[in-house]
Amino acid sequence: MTQAALAMSITATDPVDTATDARLKECIDSACQRVAPLWPLKHFVAVNPFLGFTGQSFAATAATFERVVRTRILMPRAFYRQALDDGRIDDAALARALDIHPSVGLGVEQLKQQARATAAPSSPPAVVATVAEVLDRLAEGDRYVSLVAFMIDEISAFCAGYFDEGQASWPSPVRSLKPYAAWRRLAAYDRNPEVMGLTGFRNAIAELPADPVQAIGLIITRLGIPERAVEDYLVRALFDIGGWSAYARYIGWSAERDGQRDDTLVELLAIRLAWGYALFQARTDAAFKIAWAQAMEEAAKLPDDQRLDDTPELAVDLVLHEAYEIAIRNQLIARLAGHGTGAAVARLPARPPVQAAFCIDVRSEIFRRALETAYPEAETIGFAGFFGFPIEYVPIGHTRGGAQCPVLLKPAFIVCEAVKDADDVEQAEVLGLRLLRRRAAKAWKSFKVSAVSSFSFVETAGLGFAAKIATDSAGVTRPVPSPVVDGLDPEIAARVMPRLAPGELGGRVTGFNDVQRVAMAEAALKAMSLTGPFARLVLLAGHGSTTVNNPHASGLDCGACGGHTGEANARVAAAVLNDPRVRDGLRAKGIDIPADCWFLGALHDTTTDAVTVFDEDDVPAALAQDLARLKARLADAARLARLERSALLGIPDKSAVDAAVIARSRDWSQVRPEWGLAGNCAFIAAPRSFTRGLDLGGRAFLHSYEAERDDGHRTLELIMTAPMVVANWINLQYFGSTVNNAAFGSGNKVLHNIVGQLGVLEGNAGDLRVGLPWQSVHDGTRLVHEPVRLNVFIAAPESAMDEIMQRQPGVRDLVVNGWVMLHSLGDHGTTIRRCVSPGVWIAA
């Protein structure tokens, strides 16, 4: 019988009318919306793991996760108990937390008693149990006996082959099919499940409809899932393979960004359900049948809303968590409000010698403070590190590049990498040589990894690795060349720069024309609140990290540049702003950049704190002295910043800090080359005078914003819809990876096993891992990141923020549902009020 005929016969026996069909599609759609995307490691960016839940409150989400997904999104009870014992949570904080959650119905003393009691281990029954869960229960939690672990390994192996970006020399032969069809194609030959004891697996799969949605519908009918539990069942199934689900969602996300439709995640859901169905079919024993019937009965019985309330232990933990955050927030607010303004500002000259703009990234806070110490006359600015230039940057020899802008945006321009001062002949030579070297490298790699030649490779080239091991160990060489300069001569690599001039690459327009340049320049300057007076030198410093042998390296680069370094964006922005025709255009729009002002593109290395200034040759001779002074001050600031960071990095010898920090950036065995954005807890959009001189410990995103200069609060709206959301994503990524690393983090870095050149497994198999490694939030003895939701402080009229929240439901959800704590900064930052909901602001 053909597959189509099979599908038809099944449709005939299990009629699916159109209304149920529509309802099913709705369930599938909304289940898929719950999954947050996972970016591949080539350009790994932070994602809010609760992205699909921001429409409900934090507390409700905690309950949903516990009841539906069986996953915790809070710290263990013992953590809060310790905080109570250490006095980090005081009674006042407990009382305020209880005010926020009155339904808990406890007093402070009762709450403390509860906190000291060990939480009852009984987690509430699931809203709906999956086949996997019932099997697990029967196997007393042993996922090897229940074969649930086997199922996850098998789905993961399929996905790895299907989505592989080039690891396997023999790629999966079914990649041209859609995932569900591809999986069924392979499953027809695959004896692995049957060898493991799942009799009839191939038949069970072959009998399913060829259409994924129909298959899902059929399986739900056959399993007898009650209608009210269908969506929960699907959510649960997706979170069982949460890593690959997240990657599938990323593929859908990218397609949507490009205006296309993609249902990879639905296909994956069908695969996961089919697996559960096969497990279900293979178990004919009475024990299972009874357990399953019971589970379905229970799932049908209880209405969902009633079940979400009934979690007393979780409620206690929620209040304790709230109190924990309140205690931390109170300290932060006290410091912010108590910080005297004026003193720091008074010292600044009307036209500072230097304005230095850095990314809003929390790591910039340390460096900006260091630079202000080393160079007190300098003014520093905070802005998203792509400096308003959303570009796709195409390296030499590539046809497509990475999107160097926040992932919420789509690159508006394509910029190609080029060699500075090279004519067409030289450009072509450099390109040709890089391509030839790639081909030679590819042939050599093929010699290395092919079935027969790998033996000859080892015998002839193996001994050479003795020297390579020695030099890599010593940090003299990198295990593999840096992708940025690979295949380029060092002299050429030093001359590489973005080319702005309009051009064409593979039929796509690259570069910017004059009109575009002026428009971009105006938008960027206004968004930065930088419309004059301009200093003689304006430094635009993007940032990147320097690490070796680190799968998550791109996660330490600039999130605002889509997981790339900010070099290209900073250089493009500086070049555009130095363009005389752009300056003419800006003058016509009322922004007058004086002739003796020069923009410098630069890169702040967050691992070593070195700042590299690009295109120095182009700086007018009259500014040579200014540049020399700036570079000296940057070097001083780098030393100060490294010294400050050395405590957290655990470098005991204060005289050898510089060498130790730099050694970390070259160490192939280093699992904590830097702390990234660990510790982030605040986002402040205000004039720098509000915070200058205040030590925020590298824990605050600082966005420069001057409400007086903001016409119609358009910049404010931009800040609240873009940088604030990105900061929220980063904050919740750290939050998730801290509170439950097993579910929202990528586990232990020493076990990481890169799969498909796109993600990591922990160990030899299992699901794809999301989020951050445990080593990125914990130093071995304590948590370096405190799991605190982002505290946003904005120096703008509350009414303006209210209006924006009314216009932007996404922003409103974040604030009202407690995913960020929005505060207004009034009276130069001395009056701080918290937004409960649009129009309701209370003293913080």
Next chain:
Amino acid sequence: MNQFLPCLAALAPFTLAVAALAGTGGSARTVARNAIAAAALAFALAAVASLGAAVVGAGRTPLLGGNGLGLSLQLDALGAILITLVSFIGFVVVRYSRNYLDGDPGQVRFTRWLLLTLAAVLMLPISGNLVLLFAAWVATSLALGKLLLFYDTRPAAIRASRKKFVASRLGDAFLAVAALLLYVQFGTLEIGSLAAQARSGAGTGSALVTVAALLIVATAMLKSAQLPLHGWLIEVMETPTPVSALLHAGIINAGGFLVLRLSDVLLLATPALDVLAVVGGATALFGSLVMLTQTSVKVQLAYSTVAQMGFMLLQCGLGAFSAALLHIVAHSLYKAHAFLSSGSIIDLARASWTPSPGGQPHAARLILALAGVIALALLTGLAFGMTLRSNPAQIALGSVLLMGLVHLMANAIDERPNAFVIVRAAVTAAGVAIAYFALQTAMAWLVGGSIPASRPVDGVVPMLIAAAVVVSFAAVTVFQNQMMRRADAPFWIAAYVHLRNGLYLNTLANRLVLTLWPRSATSR
């Protein structure tokens, strides 16, 4: 014979053991620092002793014990090469672990077991008596077991370690029985005396020796993860990367070392060598084909190790002992680096995410390349007067090299043949060939005194094996070339699925473990 150098060499494991057992107090950082110092000292001692042995010749200590049983040390070329190799990799791995494991609550425990494992491994090559060698053999496996179960709550780690436990204890039993049989036959377990007696022809044709030889070969195959009990090796990524590096570079090749160490005895029973060649050759092809389909870097490396160990044992079986030793050393260095740098895959991927820098493969490339290589092989064979009957090992191993070169050349000939690329590939191929022969010659010269140069060519079996090697490796070369072309035909899809699952051997092993040794110590 001097006694000083073996004793000096023995100071290396001694230093490591002392550091492991003494370093209980102090912070993890202090323990790690001391461990690095001990590993550096051990490397220095091993290197100096080995250099000494190269200058003044092999050394041996008298037997501490009686009746040919007891403790004695020896340092010959084989031992010197291996302790230098292992202590070097050990030093690198211990140093790597300091920062890699920083902050892990078990770092002290990890470091101490790492040192003990290294000490046990270093005792193997300098053991002069089978009693000591056996003790070191078992100690290596037990100490390594502690490292493989470093995270002892991980169910997959437990499962893999159970499989390894079974394979290891089976190997231990085989080795013990083999030693007993050898003792009955030769009246001593002094390795030097065993070799000398075997070389003089004692025990030829003895059933005891044949059985002992088969057991030794089986022990080696179990240690080096050969078919069908290879499964544990591909599942031990459940432990920190440096353990994988040490295991794949320093421990997995102990099987090959055992064969080389007892090669004189094995030459008395060539059927054992034939078995080794067949299983090794089959494992080599199996491992390298499965490797092609794997998508995670560490599992891919593990299958590569399975294959490389198979090839090394094939070399042993064919009597190319010095070539096998070269393979052990070269593979160790390559694989240690590959594991330690396995986090760099993303860098490589970022550098080359343009899908294909060249064109599609040229349709006739394989034919072109094959024709060239066959002509070359014929000419070379004629020039040296070699035939499959007289020189099976050279022909077989030479063919494998040539097929590797075919692959290298074939890859350079694509749709847009480019003189630069082809010339460059030809130069590379020539360089590879020169390096190959130079290294083989050098290694044969180095170990001339300590391991036999070849095996006797007795009967048609070696010839058949050599012919099978040539045919099967050629078939795989063609297979690999073809699969890219018609990958979506049912036959190739089936081949892909079966190979991706490692022909289901490991699944079967897992199911047996689940049935026969159920209940994880900790459930999740």
